[in-house]
Amino acid sequence: MTGDSLSQPDLPQVSLSLFSHGLDLDATLTSGQSFSWRRGMDGRWRGWIEGRPCLVWSQGDALRAVGPGLTSAAVTTYFGLELPIREIFSSFPNDPWLDKARTFAPGLRILRQEPWETLCNFICSSLKQIVQIKQINHELRQVFGDAIDESLHSFPDASRLALATEARLRDCRLGFRARHLFVASQQIASSEISLERIAGLSTSEAREELMRVQGVGEKVANCILLFAYGRPEVFPIDVWVERVLRRLYFHDNPRVKHEKLRDFAESHFGPYRGYAQQFLFHWIRHDSKALIPEKKAAASRPRKKSSAPKPAQKAG
DNA sequence: ACCCAGGACTGAT
DNA sequence: ATCAGTCATGGG
Numbered sequence: 001m002t003g004d005s006l007s008q009p010d011l012p013q014v015s016l017s018l019f020s021h022g023l024d025l026d027a028t029l030t031s032g033q034s035f036s037w038r039r040g041m042d043g044r045w046r047g048w049i050e051g052r053p054c055l056v057w058s059q060g061d062a063l064r065a066v067g068p069g070l071t072s073a074a075v076t077t078y079f080g081l082e083l084p085i086r087e088i089f090s091s092f093p094n095d096p097w098l099d100k101a102r103t104f105a106p107g108l109r110i111l112r113q114e115p116w117e118t119l120c121n122f123i124c125s126s127l128k129q130i131v132q133i134k135q136i137n138h139e140l141r142q143v144f145g146d147a148i149d150e151s152l153h154s155f156p157d158a159s160r161l162a163l164a165t166e167a168r169l170r171d172c173r174l175g176f177r178a179r180h181l182f183v184a185s186q187q188i189a190s191s192e193i194s195l196e197r198i199a200g201l202s203t204s205e206a207r208e209e210l211m212r213v214q215g216v217g218e219k220v221a222n223c224i225l226l227f228a229y230g231r232p233e234v235f236p237i238d239v240w241v242e243r244v245l246r247r248l249y250f251h252d253n254p255r256v257k258h259e260k261l262r263d264f265a266e267s268h269f270g271p272y273r274g275y276a277q278q279f280l281f282h283w284i285r286h287d288s289k290a291l292i293p294e295k296k297a298a299a300s301r302p303r304k305k306s307s308a309p310k311p312a313q314k315a316g
Numbered sequence: 317a318c319c320c321a322g323g324a325c326t327g328a329t
Numbered sequence: 330a331t332c333a334g335t336c337a338t339g340g341g
C-alpha cells in the first residue's frame with residue numbers, strides 16, 4: 001500500500017513565504033468553496049494545491065506554505081493573491097448589509113481550484129451540508145485516490161471514477177448523487193466535455209457547457225465558474241444566499257421570484273459580485289446575529305443611510 | 317420524530 | 330415555458 005503506487009514523483013520539499021494581502025485562511029477555508037482542507041491542532045491547514053499535498057499557515061503579514069514541488073506561482077494563483085483586492089472592494093455598491101458581511105471577515109478570499117475536483121464537490125453538494133461534502137470528498141479520496149501516506153490520498157481523476165461502479169460510489173455516502181457523479185466522470189473521461197476547453201470560453205458559454213454535465217444545474221455551474229475558473233462576476237444563489245436576498249433586500253415582497261433575485265444580484269453588486277456573494281454567504285452562516293427573526297430584523301434594519309440598497313420597489 | 321442541507325431531474329400542465 | 334414531486338443521507 002505504500003511506495004509502489006504513489007502518484008507523487010519524489011519532488012523536493014519547498015518552503016515559501018508570500019505577502020498575504022490580508023488573507024484570512026480560517027475564513028477562506030471554512031467558507032464552503034473548498035472541501036479538502038483540514039486544520040491541525042496547531043492551527044495550520046493541510047490540503048492540496050495543484051494536486052500536491054501542502055501545509056499552509058499565516059505568520060504575521062506572511063502566508064507560509066510548505067510542500068513538495070510547490071511554487072510561489074501556484075500558491076499565488078490558488079489564493080488569488082495577485083488580484084486587486086482593494087479595487088474589488090471599491091467596486092462594491094454602497095450597501096449596509098454587504099458592509100456588515102465584509103467587516104465580519106475582511107480577509108475572506110475566493111480560491112482558484114482545480115475544475116475537476118470542484119465539479120465533483122459541487123455535484124455532491126446538492127441538499128448536503130458543508131461538513132457532509134467534506135466527508136464525501138475525504139471518502140472519495142480514501143476509496144479511489146492514490147495514497148501519499150496512510151491517511152493522505154489524492155483526489156481521483158475522471159478516468160479513475162469512470163472505472164468505478166455506481167454502487168461503489170453510493171457507498172461513499174453519495175445517495176442519489178452517485179448516478180450524477182458516475183455519469184459525469186464518464187462524460188469527462190470520454191472527452192465528451194472538456195474542462196480544459198471551458199477555460200477559454202466566455203462565462204455564459206462556459207456555463208452552458210458545464211450544465212451539459214450530469215448533475216450540474218445553474219447553481220452548481222456558477223459555483224464551478226467562481227471557485228475554479230476565476231470568473232468573479234458570477235453570483236451563485238443557494239438556499240442561504242436566497243434567504244439573505246429575500247429577507248434583507250426584498251423584505252417588502254415575500255413572493256418575489258427567484259428570477260427576480262438573480263436579476264437584482266446581477267445589477268446591484270457590481271462586476272465582482274461573486275466576491276460580494278461569498279462575503280454574504282460566509283457572514284450569514286457564521287454570524288449568529290446576521291439573520292434574526294423577521295420582526296426584530298425590521299426593527300433593527302439600518303435606516304439612517306439614504307443610499308441603502310433599493311429593496312426592489314414594487315415587483316413589476 | 318421532525319426539519320433542513322451551497323439542487324437537479326423528471327413528467328405533467 | 331413553468332411547477333410540483335422525487336431523489337438518499339446525516340446533523341441538529
